[in-house]
Amino acid sequence: MPMQDVKGQKIWQRRTGRESLGHWVIWLIGVAIFAYCWQQISSATTWFFVWDAPRIADDIWTRATPPRWEYISQLGKPIWDTLNIATLGTIFSLILAVPVAFLAARNTTPSLLLIRPIALLIIVSTRSINSLIWALLLIAIIGPGVFAGVIAIAIRSIGFCAKLLYEAIEEIDQTQVEAIIATGASRWQVMAYGIVPQILPAFAGIAVFRWDINIRESTVLGLVGAGGIGLQLSSSLNVLAWPQVSLILLVILAAVVISEWVSAKVRGAII
């Protein structure tokens, strides 16, 4: 008991003596594990490479600057592909994520015992596999190119969008839904009037947020052959054309900054 009675005066402490001892022991164990891991990592590291790193980085920096500006004429198409992969992938994933979200939300699912677990499984499985791995799989199935990238991004995003959306659906104000039911509206009308207006801001926010993430993800998809600017990046890296690599990185940075700006604007406009 944290409350003690000492000579008629009530003393309150956050923890009893036993509890604070327990906390102390847990901290001690934590520090010991950290020290042990540090030592393991240290002995497995070739320290020569680490000490050498600044010199190598400096070497790459001098090779990579200045960027090869005239190479930009060959980057227009790939960055356009990348934007398309991200945008189309996001649209496809939203089309698939909306029904999954309604099936997964506790208050709209037709069956708590059968359909909701299936919807949750779709969400978990699509979310847990990285888009690079989806792209590798899809390239094997439908061949290399932009389409594989679009599908990879779409599949990878379903889980993310559906999860955020079904949480928004579960948090709606149920009395507004009740009011619509009480008018004699059909199931679909209840959705269109009672539920959709309430989740629309969340939906728009999720869509631009995911689009923003997808632009960053789609820049690397080319590394495995799924189209976009990553393709240029990997071929430049392969031939050690550092001035081209630095220009590509600059272009990617610009694309990401612009997409962040757009999504911030859109979100601001909706909410």
Next chain:
Amino acid sequence: MLRLEKLVKTYKTGDQALKAVDLAVPEGQVLALIGPSGAGKSTLIRCINRLVEPTSGKVNLGDVELTGLSSSNLRRERRRMGMIFQEYALVERLSVMENVLSGRLGYVGFWRSFLRRFPQSDVDEAFRLLDRVGLAHMADKRADELSGGQRQRVGICRALIQNPALLLVDEPTASLDPKTSRQIMRLICELCKERGLAAIINIHDVALAQMFVQRVIGLRFGAVEFDGPPEGLTPEVLTTIYGEEDWEATIETVDNEEIDEAAE
């Protein structure tokens, strides 16, 4: 017109919210349902339009037994029961007009309602009702821009545009200030009289109930303890409904009202 027979509701938790309630409401009668929190007032009116599924017993509206209806038939009968809520329950992000027109959802097909292409007669009626409650100029405002009293007026329009035979009113004034509360109660009662509607009004404010209704039902622990005219609410009766308390102040306001009315 509305008849409840041995209506019982037992929640999954085992709480018995309603214990065999019998109640008959004739056409055009406005009655107030009073009782302490948790007496089953909300449950009672939600069992009538089956937002809450009654455990047993019967609800008859006219000659239709609501308790046995399939979901599509129930939807058709729900159109005859307008509902007004404590927290207004407007769809916050839709406009006032859309909220009023949503009262017609039971009459209009999905695509027409989805595309907001309601029949012109519905739109005319919506404007008429908004005008009647003094909100015609607000039709294009979003519902969340309105004050509490205005929202409740929109809620009333939404219930009335259903062209109902019965109004189910759940604590219409609990979120409103005393003056607005009276205005809203007066509006509801006037509209009921104009249209010959019956209404069941859940209400906490005993004095307010006495001011406006013809009949009062006192509910306690899910059973009817009192059924009679508002003058019948003596301190003894209020004690049986709510428990021991000094009721003089509550009763006194009522006496004053009555004197006022007699003077007029």
